[in-house]
Amino acid sequence: MQIFKEIGPLKLHLQHKRKEGFSVGLVPTMGALHQGHLSLIHASRQATDITVCSLFVNPTQFNNPADLEKYPRTLEKDTSLLESAGCDVLFAPETASMYERAEVIHFDFGQLDKVLEGKFRPGHFSGVATVVSKLFHIVEPDHAFFGQKDYQQLQIVTKLVEELKFNIQVHGVPIIREPNGLAMSSRNQRLSEADKTRAGILHESLSDARSRLLAGKPWTEVQKDIIEKINKTQDLQLEYFELTNRNDLTNTTNVDIKNGILLTACFVGSVRLIDNMLI
Amino acid sequence: MQIFKEIGPLKLHLQHKRKEGFSVGLVPTMGALHQGHLSLIHASRQATDITVCSLFVNPTQFNNPADLEKYPRTLEKDTSLLESAGCDVLFAPETASMYERAEVIHFDFGQLDKVLEGKFRPGHFSGVATVVSKLFHIVEPDHAFFGQKDYQQLQIVTKLVEELKFNIQVHGVPIIREPNGLAMSSRNQRLSEADKTRAGILHESLSDARSRLLAGKPWTEVQKDIIEKINKTQDLQLEYFELTNRNDLTNTTNVDIKNGILLTACFVGSVRLIDNMLI
Numbered sequence: 350m351q352i353f354k355e356i357g358p359l360k361l362h363l364q365h366k367r368k369e370g371f372s373v374g375l376v377p378t379m380g381a382l383h384q385g386h387l388s389l390i391h392a393s394r395q396a397t398d399i400t401v402c403s404l405f406v407n408p409t410q411f412n413n414p415a416d417l418e419k420y421p422r423t424l425e426k427d428t429s430l431l432e433s434a435g436c437d438v439l440f441a442p443e444t445a446s447m448y449e450r451a452e453v454i455h456f457d458f459g460q461l462d463k464v465l466e467g468k469f470r471p472g473h474f475s476g477v478a479t480v481v482s483k484l485f486h487i488v489e490p491d492h493a494f495f496g497q498k499d500y501q502q503l504q505i506v507t508k509l510v511e512e513l514k515f516n517i518q519v520h521g522v523p524i525i526r527e528p529n530g531l532a533m534s535s536r537n538q539r540l541s542e543a544d545k546t547r548a549g550i551l552h553e554s555l556s557d558a559r560s561r562l563l564a565g566k567p568w569t570e571v572q573k574d575i576i577e578k579i580n581k582t583q584d585l586q587l588e589y590f591e592l593t594n595r596n597d598l599t600n601t602t603n604v605d606i607k608n609g610i611l612l613t614a615c616f617v618g619s620v621r622l623i624d625n626m627l628i
Numbered sequence: 629m630q631i632f633k634e635i636g637p638l639k640l641h642l643q644h645k646r647k648e649g650f651s652v653g654l655v656p657t658m659g660a661l662h663q664g665h666l667s668l669i670h671a672s673r674q675a676t677d678i679t680v681c682s683l684f685v686n687p688t689q690f691n692n693p694a695d696l697e698k699y700p701r702t703l704e705k706d707t708s709l710l711e712s713a714g715c716d717v718l719f720a721p722e723t724a725s726m727y728e729r730a731e732v733i734h735f736d737f738g739q740l741d742k743v744l745e746g747k748f749r750p751g752h753f754s755g756v757a758t759v760v761s762k763l764f765h766i767v768e769p770d771h772a773f774f775g776q777k778d779y780q781q782l783q784i785v786t787k788l789v790e791e792l793k794f795n796i797q798v799h800g801v802p803i804i805r806e807p808n809g810l811a812m813s814s815r816n817q818r819l820s821e822a823d824k825t826r827a828g829i830l831h832e833s834l835s836d837a838r839s840r841l842l843a844g845k846p847w848t849e850v851q852k853d854i855i856e857k858i859n860k861t862q863d864l865q866l867e868y869f870e871l872t873n874r875n876d877l878t879n880t881t882n883v884d885i886k887n888g889i890l891l892t893a894c895f896v897g898s899v900r901l902i903d904n905m906l907i
Binding site for chain 1: 635639728729731732733734735736737738739740757758761762765766768787788790791792793794795
């Protein structure tokens with residue numbers, strides 16, 4: 350695996366590879382890698398010749414400075430995980446080379462960045478769109494791979510690529526879970542064992558809500574029960590538990606169950622987790 | 629000259645050219661071409677192997693529907709002008725292929741799109757950034773050429789390229805003027821001969837203000853005189869006549885004259901013209 354910290358040499362390397370006819374896949378990450386990330390690397394290796402994993406804790410997508418500060422950073426371990434997973438290129442830039450100066454551009458995605466995560470994390474998706482645009486222009490991948498755990502982010506990136514006509518195919522890769530159902534996340538590293546056990550209730554609640562909806566139960570009743578149950582659990586504080594249309598996250602009324610998705614965000618102690626489930 | 633109306637075939641054509649080692653220059657226009665545009669074609673031919681001129685009246689950058697409707701469209705004449713100017717490729721897409729669906733993304737450039745043109749044309753620069761992003765991703769040029777008449781647009785595009793790390797070098801090409809000083813513009817086609825003569829006062833006023841500033845006259849006094857003079861002219865209605873820093877159009881206090889620029893927008897009858905002059 351080749352490691353680049355600078356943009357220039359990475360671009361040169363990929364230009365050569367592209368000239369030789371190799372296709373390029375990009376897996377953008379913020380590091381602290383887990384099995385979820387490795388399944389993205391795997392998907393990229395299946396679809397492309399050269400897999401580039403970027404590892405950059407992007408400051409502009411953190412609305413909460415404490416969250417940015419506490420975000421786990423495990424570069425050495427990440428490097429050996431990527432090496433074992435058969436990743437071809439690791440791109441791990443410094444903040445100063447990704448953000449050379451004070452910047453002015455913000456992205457607005459209309460209602461799509463005002464609901465769910467966007468509502469609780471103002472500015473988050475503008476930061477995501479900014480760093481993803483930068484990475485896309487630096488790496489110029491043919492394919493890019495994102496986890497479905499960050500479902501709204503996947504929708505945002507898909508819009509970005511479609512509307513601005515990037516020459517990139519975006520792939521959403523299914524959530525990987527712990528044995529108790531907890532969705533894999535870098536932030537799980539900050540949970541105690543007891544917290545991890547407790548956090549299993551999120552997946553359990555998503556499954557439970559899904560079954561009850563499929564059995565014809567009205568959503569308002571299901572939602573009320575679930576919210577009560579989660580909030581009764583020690584150390585858990587729910588931000589949202591919503592049903593919406595999977596193709597248009599802004600539509601929450603008269604959701605067609607067959608195209609529905611359940612999405613949730615919840616604090617477990619001081620750690621904010623998200624999860625979702627297609628119906 | 630090869631003419632493309634569809635995105636797919638254009639991309640294929642340019643991919644081949646790029647593989648053969650040719651560099652690509654893009655001159656984005658809205659058609660109704662004049663000597664100003666041809667100087668952009670000339671600049672591109674000097675700097676690159678293949679010059680692509682795009683011709684697309686971009687609806688999203690018009691805040692005023694009447695302005696969009698009345699914007700001159702002269703495709704046949706434009707084609708022969710480009711042919712004579714030695715342009716290699718004309719890209720003239722339909723609106724439906726540039727905007728395939730209702731779109732949600734808007735760009736915000738902070739103060740830079742709130743002042744001058746941005747103040748009088750809300751949403752204009754978001755539309756510019758959107759269509760320029762699309763064109764950049766479709767054509768993937770090495771160089772792109774923009775007229776300095778649209779000075780604020782040039783600043784917006786430069787920010788877009790720098791911040792989002794497009795692999796493109798942006799060139800600003802000097803204003804071309806009529807014998808009476810009127811800056812060449814597609815909108816001039818909508819002026820009567822009398823209007824064209826009257827509109828000469830804009831360039832005259834810019835020159836006059838520049839001389840007086842260089843002679844040490846205070847800006848507030850110069851600005852007041854100029855505004856009065858223009859507004860006294862029949863059929864002219866000024867929107868703004870401002871002095872600012874040429875590298876940061878949002879700074880209007882304590883402008884360093886050596887790095888200053890004068891910018892103006894004025895209605896001549898129902899036609900809105902803009903012009904500027906570096907000091």
